[in-house]
Amino acid sequence: MSTAEGAVPSWWQRAGGALGFHVPVLAFALRTALAAFVALWIAYAIGLEHPHWAAMSAWASSQPMREHLLSRGIYRFSGSVVGVVFAIALVLVAQESLWVLAFGLALWGALCAFLGNLQRGYMVYGCMLAGYSAAMVVLLHHGPAGSVWPLAWDRMFTVVTGVAAALCVSWCFAPRRKAVVLIAQSRAALAGVLQATAADLRQQSRPAGGDYAQLLSRMAQVEDLLELYPEGSRTARNTSQAIHWQQHHALELVYFLGLASQTRQMQASAEDSAALEQEVKEAPQPPYAPLAQALEQLVAALQAPPQQQEDQALGVHLALRQAIGACEDAVAGVQSQAKQVPPVMQALYWLLQEMRQGLRAEELDLHGRTRSSWRPGSSERLPLHRDWVGAREAAVRAGGTLLIFGIVWAWTQASIVAFGMLGLSVMLLVFSAFESPGRTMAFVLRGQLIGAGLALLCQALIWPWAQSAVQMVWMVLPFALMGGLLFAHKRTAAGAMDINMAMFILLAPVFPDTASLGQHLSMALAVVSGPALAWVVYRWVYPTNAQRRMQTLARMMVQEVPAMAHRLLEEAKPSRGMAVSVAVTNWWQAQLHHRLLRLVRWADKTQLPQRAQLPRMGLSLRAMQTAMLQLQQWRRETIFATPALRRTERLAQVALQRTVAWGKAQPGDVASRKARAAWASLAQQPVLPAVLAMQLLGIVQRDIPILDGVRQALR
Template sequence: MSKVRAITPWLARRGFDVARMGFGLRTALASCLALAVAWLMGLEHPQWAAMTVWAVSQPVRGMLVEKSLFRALGTLIGTLFGVVLVVVAGDNLPLLVLSLSLWIGLCVGIGNLLSGLVSYGALLSGYSATMVALLNTQQPAGQIFALGSDRMLTVMTGVLVGLLVGLIFTPRNAEDHAALRVRRTTSDILRAMAAAFAGDTTETRADKAHRLLERIASAEQLFDIKAAGSVRSHRSVRALRALVQGQVGAAYWIRSARHLNQDEHMASALCEAARILEENAPADKVLCALEAALACSTDRATADVLRQLLDSQREHLATEGDDTGMTAIRNRVVLHRDWVGARQAAVRAFGLLLLIGVVWILSGWSVGAYVMLGASVMITLFSTFEAPSRVMGHIFIWQSIAALAALSCHWLLWPLATSEWQLIALLSPFILLIVPFFAHPRVASGSLDYVMALLLLSHPVLPLERTFADSLVIAAAVVSGPLLAYIAFRFVWPADARRRRQHLTGMMLNELAGMARNPMAPARHQVWRVRLHHRLLKLIQSVNRSAEPLQPATSAALAVLAIGDAIQQLHLLKAGTDLPRPLQRRVTMALLRLEHLPENPQAAVRSLQKVATLLQQMGHPAAWDVDNAARGIATNLAFFQRH
């Protein structure tokens, strides 16, 4: 133990992530254990069990449990589809290729629409089918059911071993960083609202709103980790999402509230509620403090913001208590779905695999199945990455190293073995070799794929039937997967952070156009608004990961919310019967301009300003909302002109 403690600082000084090294060593040993267990069970492809351990292992207990579940479900669905497809297609290779390409495209599309580990399960269903169907083409006829059952049993063995080892070594109780950060942000929001009633300037409130939105978006990124592992965790995160949406509305209020009179009583109540949150007081005290602040509010906008915070805080605190099973989440949670990116990813995957399959059919190349298999994993699993083409270069390097390692093991060491357990013992050091590289930030990217490619190319079963030429060609075929995926990600609807943000902002603007077009917009305003809240958080997160300044993104996000409020007011005005005809025409024109906002934002600004002027002359309370939207568009023309 003392030697371990002594070496830890030495490793840290040389740039190694000591915690990640421990996790990598534990996973590598569990992988070797799964390899041995699967062999002892008499399974044909024990290396698949070892691959599964690396796929499911997580440093967080909840993520470990849930990823293991979706690994099992995804494998089951994919394997069943692969078996049924082989039975139906028979020797019809074109039908097999077309069906697999369609299946992969469907799974990729669904995986890009969903989020978290549900997305992972959908993607896994895709390439699990290719593992069964394509490897079956390399075996004698009539082996599909044996191959399918072997795939299922090896994966389940790997899941169970990875889950058992992970549960033993992963700490049971981890600090709830997501809930803690949301609580602190709520406290900061209440203090910012108190400062607004104490006389904060508009500029100061704008700066606070921008910083708050950044913190809200940062906390929201932790929700997938917090949600994993149990039904209770999922319910808690759903309540947290509702609370976060209330926080976004509060940040907008801080930026946009007008005509606030100094109110020491209101400011004091808000500060008291913030103090109680900061002290981690019991739920009843937190709720009482928020109710007291709500009781002090004298205008509808402030009351709406505080009521949303109170209701969502009540639901969140209830999910954290003992009666979570009886708690209903009433606040609507609507998440962003990247329909454009999902459609493009699906077509990209379908097209790449179909092209590879056609070349395989026409050329009759014996390793075409391995090329298609390697490409299917890359084009599927990495399709949800923000910039997958960047990752492919690292993966290609590590898979090339894995190919050399597999060839070395197979042709230099395995010929010395006289039994299968010796094959497994000789392969294990090559698995353990990756641990220090896995733990160093400079070379960690793509290192996991070294193990996956190594195990995919290593079949520890006697007798060793392949020739060296066969092994070399198969290794080259597998390593070609990252290169083919790179070409697809780079040149077919290029997938990168900038284009994903374009999809996101385009959908936000389409949302506004739909709100302007739909005369029933006020009835659906809450649904649209909460979806806009989530989309603007995703926009801020994406910009925050880049080198671009964040302030333009938060400013544009607040402008989008202002336009949404203005559209609601315009629809209410249009539905009224007591407005002068000139104003009715101006309102109709403003809604029409907002339907085509990306095409001519300046025209929308002018139209909104004219409506605002007429409303001001009438003393109508909607004047400020309409004028605020016009100012938001004018201030962020670059954002609205991009589409």
């Protein structure tokens, strides 16, 4: 039994904790260090030219969970293959022209940085590895173009050796991914949404944790867990996909709950719009008590630990079936009164239906059925957020910097510049997708300084005693284990991966070691110059951190409103054949929901003081775009045969035009007042349906002011 399960820690665990080690990480770090040494030994034994690359590959591909270990190893191998193939092609085309090599590497690095920043999970690592694998072959190759093949094959075999060593050593010890953690947190978030829905159905105040901001924060935590969860398992991918769709439908329900609450407040405060309020006034609501009770029972079932569901008197499946039946009965009761089904009921019903697929995926995952052929009903992938702005900036940063250093390399033909350029390419590619790469560089630089110091210690004091290359390899073992200990210690954990990378890149066992201490020192300085230069680049060229990424994402979300207004204007007088498809509408809604969750998660991590405005921002973005689409649908279905209808059409065009201008202006500018005035004039037209007029009035009173406030706060 593990410590997490309640066992008493052993003496070595207590001793390790007293010495400052992360005890759960210590075993992983030591076996990874052993795998790195095994890879070094095997690579040397089979005669590879750069056996230390195998040790670096073992460290880079090792992961604490079995599925992630396999997935990262596959991406490391695939990225290396792509990078080496490009390097061979570039060397053969260049025919020893350093200028062609410099420009080719800069373009390839920019492309890999761009594509990598658009990906998720370990695909990011694969794209970045393709970039600097090409740099390794090109920058370390000497001689005619035809002689590149041995170096390319050496790179491939060292990668395969390192990945295989990591798999063989760590596979038996690495635990499987624990599905129960994600599933329990996802069900808890869904339970909070359903609990808030039941309270609204009973017209009672929501329980603690049921307000919009807290619900979003809990779902954002689930979204954070989904980042790497699908790696290495088809069943995990199915579970991740199902939970993504559950999150989407849960946010739809939360949106309609919040919109209904705000609409009631607007109606209560709009004393001068009695006629409009009379038109939208609803009949007495049917009794929702049975549905609320069924939802409360489903909440109780979801809040039970997933591994104990089979022992519950009322299992989650039975509770879900009862909730779906109660929802169908409530909808039938509404329709029997010749009334329109409220959007809240529709959103609730679709969420409950999606939960049926989610429960099936979760059960297969909990029971470890990794070979199941079952697929979620929602086979369409959820449109996830892609950071196009960050990808473009990363491409310009990496490509431009490599181009400048490549020109210096081609001009001077200095090998030390090529070696420094190699380290810089790694830093500019691998860490460009981090939330705060500039801050990360400080830890990387510290780690590489420690690793370079250990390597110099081995080269100056230990290797001179070696009588053969075999002894040199064995003399690396204590330093490899020391790197594992530094990886697990609390004081050196940040940047510890780079301790081992820098140490192994400098410890190339060549007997006899004819290099002087000065030469070893110059190589060490060239290695650590990579993160130092990268820190300068990250600081001055598109400086990026978590707060800046959050601001960029918020601006992208807000700009979707004027962009939609521009698209609607381009349709001119819309025809019936130009209706926006349901798939397109669902696409932007789902992408908005995913972006909102990422924005909330970043705000929680950075403790943004204005993060309380983000839920209102999401509500306003969803409501404003929905209102514009509803307006466009009314324009499609209307023949403007009367002066009043033609006037309304002209006002609609003016409102869309001023919305486009509002998106280009500064927050709080005169363009904001003009946009609000245009939408207010349109909302007062008597020919509009009452519900649509109320939606347009919400743009004036709620949406534009909230979005202006967010733009001002995040500027």
